[in-house]
Amino acid sequence: MAAQRSRRQHGRRRGKGRAAVVAPLALGVVLVVAVSAGYAAWHKTQGTTTGSAVLDNGVTATDTATSSPSATADAIDDSPSARPSTSHTPTTTPPSASRTPSAPPPTAVPKSGTGKFTIAKADGSASGHGVIRRYKVEVEGGIMLSATDAAHEIADVLANPRGWTADGRDGFQLVSSGRADFVIKIATPDTVDDICGAAGLLTRGEVNCDVGATVVVNLKRWMLGSPEFDGPIEDYRALIINHEVGHRIGHHHEGCPGPGKPAPVMMQQIKGLKGCVANQWPYDVHGHYISGPPVA
Template identity: 60%
Template sequence: MGRIVLLSLTLVGVCLGGGAALAHWRGDATPPAAGPGNAAGPPAPPAEQPVTGRDASPRADRSAPPRRDAPDTPATVPSSGPGTFTTARSTGAKVDTGTLRRYRVQVEDGIALSAVQAAEEIERILAHPQGWAAHGRGSFQLVAEDADFVIRIATPKTADALCGAQGLDTGGELNCETADGVVVNLKRWMLGSPTFTGTPAEYRHLIINHEVGHEIGIRRHMGCGGPGKPAPVMMQQIKGLNGCVSNAWPYGPAGRYIEGPLVS
């Protein structure tokens, strides 16, 4: 997959990657308050796509059967790191058809997580048969440079700093989507979510699918489509399921898009 080159980025350089903060308040993070000049102005999602946002209940719906994945045994998750990142010096094949979006993967230094291995896992997630690419919502390719967006995995404090520079409140717990890409909280990557019935490995599908959903133009969130139904991937499931069953993929096994009412 290519050799790993250590790329040290200052927090300022990473945070100010481009665009106005108020135009990128998507993800699990709490957006800045609405006001003049801070209207949600992204293009409307495709007709098939409802999106829900802030869910009130902090408790999980545990009615779903256990997942088949073997449980993860993550090491202790550090709360902070140096704010510098290693880029996966890897180039992958183009996944499926449609508008090509090239991405690179960076992992914060000193957290005992391989950038190359993280990039390989993200490649597999984006190539999943229930994912965006498999259903004509674009194609993706892992690259080491000249990327359209970046996926960064960062410690909670670094994630807060990166997201906070865009006006987003992640509170040491959440992921976000910024002007130049996705910020993944290492805590969520390693431990999953208390509201999610499944392993951390499966929850990583939800993280990537949700944030990349914003990257492909889904600006708003969805709510639960009804008690017992699978939660839409564009639902902020970490904030509560509201009767839905946790779910990590945009599409069901039969290829039907999983949606719910638009909420934010």
């Protein structure tokens, strides 16, 4: 009897020992499972949030595994200067053309000036042969254009070998005082309209005119050229001078001689080239006059 009681008591102690060991182990498994599930949910949430923030900052999809290509394309500026590198090393990609500052807009041309003119303090040597016509250059006040600079530019045009001196009969000389055969005035659109309008000519603030002994150059054309003339502004100024001075020496308007051919300097090129190529000189490099059919 004593032996049996001893075995039963020993069995109960062993059973309690197993329970004491198994309970902590089960609790540990539950905790591990719960922690793993919680960490997985937290990591998934963090991964999505990180991907969105990275895209908003413009990083490529290769840096964020949870980002989709379409989301990356929508979030990133695709210009070369803004496209980020897939590594963390600095890039040397040059700026794109779209990032280059655009050319400044054309110079603003005042619609009106003071109505008073300044004579250019400039003189030059006679060029050409035969009749040497003396001329002065005047610039209207209030337009921020140097009369002297304009006079020298005009003198270079009239002395050019492809200019009117190539005819062997006409010559020109810039003067600042004394007698002058004609005057070249550079004026604002409103003043051009007044001067030309007094002679019955309608310029509408856009074109030049030749009145009496005066060549009137519209400042708008001098500064901005013409959309019909494909070339530097200096070339278009040469066309203005050669066309108006051409009238002074007896030439009349001419038309386009044919598609692809140079437009005669006496053609009103501002009204359209009619298939011709823009040209600012009366003569070609071989000394041949560039002519076209007469225009009434």
